[in-house]
Amino acid sequence: MKNLTVQFEGVSKKYPHFSLDNIDLELPTGSIMGFIGANGAGKSTTIRILMGLVHQDSGTVNVLGHSMPAKQAAAKLEIGFVSEDMRLYAAATVGWHMKFIRSIYPRWDQPYAEKLLQRFDLKAQQKVKGLSHGQRVKAALLLALARRPRLLVLDEPTTGLDPIARHEVLGELMAVLADEDRTILFSSHNTQDVEQMSDVITFIDRGKIINSDDKEIFLDRWRRLRLVLPQDTALPLLPGVIDVGGSNRLPVLTTNRFEPAMVSICQDLGVTVNAVDTMTLEEIFVANVQCRRETQTV
Amino acid sequence: MNYSMIKVLIVKDWYLQRWMVLASLLGGLIALGIVCVGGNAAFMLGLVLLITALIAVGAQLAIATMVNERKEQTLPFVMSLPISYREYTTAKLLGTLLIFMLPWLTLVMGVVALFAVPHGVPHGLLPFTAIMATEILVGTCFIVSIALVTESQGWTVAAIMVGNVGLNVVGYFVAHITGIAKGMNGSTVSWSPAATALLLSEFTAIALLLTLTFFLQSRKRDFL
Numbered sequence: 001m002k003n004l005t006v007q008f009e010g011v012s013k014k015y016p017h018f019s020l021d022n023i024d025l026e027l028p029t030g031s032i033m034g035f036i037g038a039n040g041a042g043k044s045t046t047i048r049i050l051m052g053l054v055h056q057d058s059g060t061v062n063v064l065g066h067s068m069p070a071k072q073a074a075a076k077l078e079i080g081f082v083s084e085d086m087r088l089y090a091a092a093t094v095g096w097h098m099k100f101i102r103s104i105y106p107r108w109d110q111p112y113a114e115k116l117l118q119r120f121d122l123k124a125q126q127k128v129k130g131l132s133h134g135q136r137v138k139a140a141l142l143l144a145l146a147r148r149p150r151l152l153v154l155d156e157p158t159t160g161l162d163p164i165a166r167h168e169v170l171g172e173l174m175a176v177l178a179d180e181d182r183t184i185l186f187s188s189h190n191t192q193d194v195e196q197m198s199d200v201i202t203f204i205d206r207g208k209i210i211n212s213d214d215k216e217i218f219l220d221r222w223r224r225l226r227l228v229l230p231q232d233t234a235l236p237l238l239p240g241v242i243d244v245g246g247s248n249r250l251p252v253l254t255t256n257r258f259e260p261a262m263v264s265i266c267q268d269l270g271v272t273v274n275a276v277d278t279m280t281l282e283e284i285f286v287a288n289v290q291c292r293r294e295t296q297t298v
Numbered sequence: 299m300n301y302s303m304i305k306v307l308i309v310k311d312w313y314l315q316r317w318m319v320l321a322s323l324l325g326g327l328i329a330l331g332i333v334c335v336g337g338n339a340a341f342m343l344g345l346v347l348l349i350t351a352l353i354a355v356g357a358q359l360a361i362a363t364m365v366n367e368r369k370e371q372t373l374p375f376v377m378s379l380p381i382s383y384r385e386y387t388t389a390k391l392l393g394t395l396l397i398f399m400l401p402w403l404t405l406v407m408g409v410v411a412l413f414a415v416p417h418g419v420p421h422g423l424l425p426f427t428a429i430m431a432t433e434i435l436v437g438t439c440f441i442v443s444i445a446l447v448t449e450s451q452g453w454t455v456a457a458i459m460v461g462n463v464g465l466n467v468v469g470y471f472v473a474h475i476t477g478i479a480k481g482m483n484g485s486t487v488s489w490s491p492a493a494t495a496l497l498l499s500e501f502t503a504i505a506l507l508l509t510l511t512f513f514l515q516s517r518k519r520d521f522l
Contacts, residue, residue, distance in 0.1 A: 054519070054520045085522075086378070087371040087374075
């Protein structure tokens with residue numbers, strides 16, 4: 001049986017103009033899950049429900065063995081949370097924030113916090129209002145990491161950062177996480193950020209989880225096949241084809257169940273396979289979303 | 299209820315608001331000094347400044363510790379800490395009122411001390427002063443409750459205006475209640491049943507406001 005850090009079962013939340021619909025989500029202990037969705041897809045609502053900050057209308061949420069939202073205080077003692085819309089107190093210094101968090105979390109690791117302070121190029125005596133956005137994100141990460149959480153929840157931490165700061169934050173985060181064994185949920189609409197860090201990927205769109213699997217499985221199974229069809233030859237029936245683009249004679253097939261044998265099947269039918277293109281996570285995400293939206297429309 | 303977390307949050311709010319509170323306290327003490335100068339003009343000026351300092355510190359506390367927590371997006375930071383919303387509500391209500399009590403109690407004690415000065419305020423004014431000082435506390439509780447429940451600057455500003463107007467209206471009516479007005483200029487303290495009833499109703503209003511705030515907060519389902 002899988003050891004789960006986060007488990008959502010049939011979770012729904014209704015707002016006047018948006019609904020989170022019957023979410024089932026499992027985050028195995030020790031894994032890093034990339035949670036990808038467009039703006040307004042429901043990532044932040046899902047994360048807020050996970051943190052107990054928004055109460056679900058139905059369904060159950062279990063985080064680190066605690067039922068949410070009822071046991072949120074106990075669960076949050078073991079969670080490090082950084083979100084794009086989280087700010088620290090502008091008038092206080094980074095050092096004051098460190099002391100403040102240290103007074104709350106018994107597992108606070110002061111030597112590690114000081115190491116992070118150095119690594120993030122921050123100074124304890126700096127006031128938060130004097131920090132750049134990138135430095136503020138780093139300070140928030142420091143406060144989340146040094147409490148040694150069992151679960152780290154990062155809700156779009158790189159949003160709003162300029163490319164340099166984003167690169168720095170991600171670089172530092174990856175370096176910090178390289179030798180760690182903790183469970184992480186990382187949400188973003190930027191697939192590149194998620195691709196670098198995650199080993200499990202979950203796509204969400206319009207309040208529904210549309211796909212969830214290991215990153216390598218996504219990258220291995222999704223392919224674009226560029227074919228050349230001889231005249232009067234029908235498109236071969238291949239498994240997992242979710243989109244057919246291109247022209248009648250030069251179709252481009254997107255499949256989510258690619259096997260190398262597909263190429264020989266095509267060739268046996270007299271169809272030339274011009275190219276088998278790998279797909280980036282962004283292309284896979286877009287194809288997933290488009291496929292689901294088209295299915296919904298039909 | 300995690301009382302140690304409530305304490306941590308109260309200490310945090312005190313740390314962040316301490317200079318503003320101390321500045322208001324200093325302003326209030328200066329106002330008391332003006333009253334001590336003697337004469338009607340100094341008395342009125344000092345009194346107005348004193349009331350202004352108390353209303354300002356209550357309003358500023360409500361805005362800084364509750365409205366700005368959402369506006370300046372520090373609420374996600376606080377709510378990510380190991381607390382429930384009930385504990386957050388308790389910390390905010392208790393913390394803001396305790397912090398407010400520092401200048402309020404100090405200045406009210408200062409005013410009461412003025413009654414001891416030989417050429418000071420007529421002793422008959424004591425019941426009226428006690429009712430008005432408690433009314434300032436009721437007004438602050440009202441502003442704090444509105445700020446916490448709505449987390450809206452607009453509603454809080456409206457509550458400040460209502461509280462301010464309410465103070466003046468209450469002051470006018472209390473000064474015209476026969477049982478109180480009669481002894482106001484006298485040299486002895488005369489606690490009429492009307493004064494006692496008014497004081498009790500003010501403390502009841504505070505209890506009702508705090509209970510209603512807890513009730514409304516407990517019905518919230520979304521905290522961010």
